[in-house]
Amino acid sequence: MIRVQREDFDIGAEIEALTGGNREVGAVASFVGVTRADAGGGPAITAMTLEHYPAMTERQLADIEAEACRRWDLTASLIVHRYGRLEPGDRIVLVVTAAPHRRAALDACAFLIDWLKTKAPFWKREETEAGARWVAARAADDRAAERWRDAE
């Protein structure tokens, strides 16, 4: 299941809604991405704005999730991604995977977040005390996603 929204999410409520009462589930893994102030040596980030391409986002996220379901024995999965203006400490993204066994839940969760960062059409504009700038793509994110290609 995919949701793109401006509002914050409640992690406990999301996990309960996804897996509550499902007796097939033996393991639930989650990843929460949080906005941070650290700009890697530059001026501290005071806020950032996430822009996205709604029609493509839904399609890419649905494709990424379908791929995870093909690779692992998952009972349920959820991606919630926020857009709009966020401040340090704000949650940005939630990935939840549920499976009968822990390995599938953990691996699928890592796969989803790695691919999301390279495939989902989001762009970040960071605000600092020195001004605002668009964040350039990171080669490290591409490498993290490549890891899964090698594993095929």
Added chain:
Amino acid sequence: MTLLYFAWVREQIGRDAEEIALPADVRTVAALLEWLKGRGGGYARALEDLSVVRVAVNQEFAAPDRAVSDGDEVALFPPVTGGARP
């Protein structure tokens, strides 16, 4: 054809969307980018370095040799930077 622009591509071109009539000799993504670049101004600036421009045709990432036609929705944007930084 509907053209959509995002992030700094949108800022440099100065609009987020437009409708164009595709010239008959423009049949691929690469040819479309060259044609747009030929409009000069913000288009030329935004498309100066194509290594930092990504294209989606009908919401799917598209390579330069991907065919395009008049009914398509084509989006131009920088490489994606979604999610939180790890």
